[in-house]
Amino acid sequence: MKPNGEEERGQLRAHKNTHLKLMLTSLSAMAAETSTFPIDLTKTRLQLDSSSSSTTNAFRVASEIVREQGPLGLYKGLSPAIIRHLFYTPIRIVAYENLRNAVVSADGDGGGGGGSLSLSAKALAGGFSGVIAQVVASPADLVKVRMQADGRLVSQGLQPRYSGPLDALNKIVYTEGFGGLWKGVFPNVQRAFLVNMGELACYDHAKRFVIQNQIANDNIYAHTLASIMSGLSATTLSCPADVVKTRMMNQAAGKEGKIIYNSSYDCLVKTVRIEGLRALWKGFFPTWARLGPWQFVFWVSYEKLRQIAGLSSF
Template sequence: MGRTPGDMSAPTGVADKLWFKYMLSCGAATCAELVTYPLDLTKTRLQIQGEAAEKKPAPSGRPPLYRGFLRTAGGVVREEGVLRLWQGVTPAIYRHLIYSGVRMNGYEWLRDRVSRPGQPLPVWQAALAGLAAGGLGQLLASPADLVKVQMQTEGRRRLLGLQPRVKNAAHAFRQIVRRGGVRALWKGCVPNVQRSALVNLGDLTTYDSVKARLVRGTALGDGPVTHFLASVASGLVSATLGTPADVVKTRVMNQPTDSRGRGTLYRNSVDCFVRLVREEGLLAMYKGFVPCWMRMAPWSLTFWFTYENLRRVCGTGTF
């Protein structure tokens, strides 16, 4: 077992340097993203069903094709090909090179300076640290997330008979800047940051708190079973807290823009939330919850298992 959180007197080497742990967190996040990305794409396709842009009849005369998680995923494979389940994975990985590195190391840095040596961080302090680290990480990584969402919806647009907007990640970045300037890269930033803050409130706080109490209160120790239980709990709490904000974020980021880079469907995240509830019902806030949870659970499991073992192999103290 590595250093106890909050033990600032333990000797440190390269393996305990911030930049090294940053690299480990990015590597673990990339692994988790590649494994679970098809679930993220399916979730996004579910969330955009019902928005104004899709209520117009397609030129082919066909109604919207997907309803439900399995039918949506199956439809993507059947109509677009298996590889389309990973459409947009490149900017998703770019995002994690910033987002996961900042959120993980920001949280750990805050925790180690606030917690008492040998004692778990109080839940309310862990929650604040998770909110702050997750919000900052997403603020910095928001442009990559915007490109990812737009690329995820391209196959759906083609099936509806709409003109494709982007060809690849680089083209998407250029198109966004050309139409609305650099500032447009942060379209949907507010709901994005809100969503990530809530997700990290659930993920980091739950994992850290559950793990600490299992290590200290049971005979499981700091091993795979503890990591598994803590990651499953964190995935469920993250999905419950983050899905409503995730739906709003997806709608705002996916909407078309005018010549000045302003959204044509929603004025802001509040307007999107109000219209979504009024036009589609309160349960619309949990569209894509099942794939969201089904993704967050294996994502958390893959990430935490990979991250903890990378730290162990490299001689870094456990999280």
């Protein structure tokens, strides 16, 4: 049985809305990534620091970067980060919303807003969406981490490994094979599951809680409160996996083919044994300090762009 004209128009509308959401998500993600990238760079440098010294902190690391490379040094690796978010963020955000609305519709709730879903169901939808997005975006994430880590070589008076994103991509494929672009994908996927489980589910749930309890309307105040809560939960859950992911992705085989960590589990064990359990939360403050503003910029701009485009609230 062929769909009637009304059904065809509905399918066309849904298809067009999906493309529009992908575009709006990309724009919001680019704005959020650009504004918070210096904090992300500082976090990466902290996580790569294998010393157990308590004198290393985010402010000192950022100050050293500015002193040795100038203010633009805080944006080393921005281009692959932007490229990553052109894939990662649209996929995870739109996939989560579609999964959420599909489950709600299957339960017979025509509202499609996700208000009837439990927090655990939203967490699973968020985690699954993050996994799909991260597998696709992992090569760009690898290039970003390698370029951010290159700044440490420059500060030590050494030659950086890569001159730019394309050079990094070519050298990784040449020396480590095509599969090398997905180095660290397992801890990367673990982190993505935890981040999106905390971020998407918590933002969605917190925003609806704020609105339903009349703490604020569906506006910038509700979006701000929800983004703060989601940033905190996502950081707490994901920081250990983020540390492992960063170290796994940064290591490259030496001339003799030797590497420091054989697997993400090996990296986890060695990190805890050598540096202590607290090392798994290295970079916690700059991670949270980045996720909070990142989510504020992203969600406020995304919700506003949806409103301008005539779409319903997330």
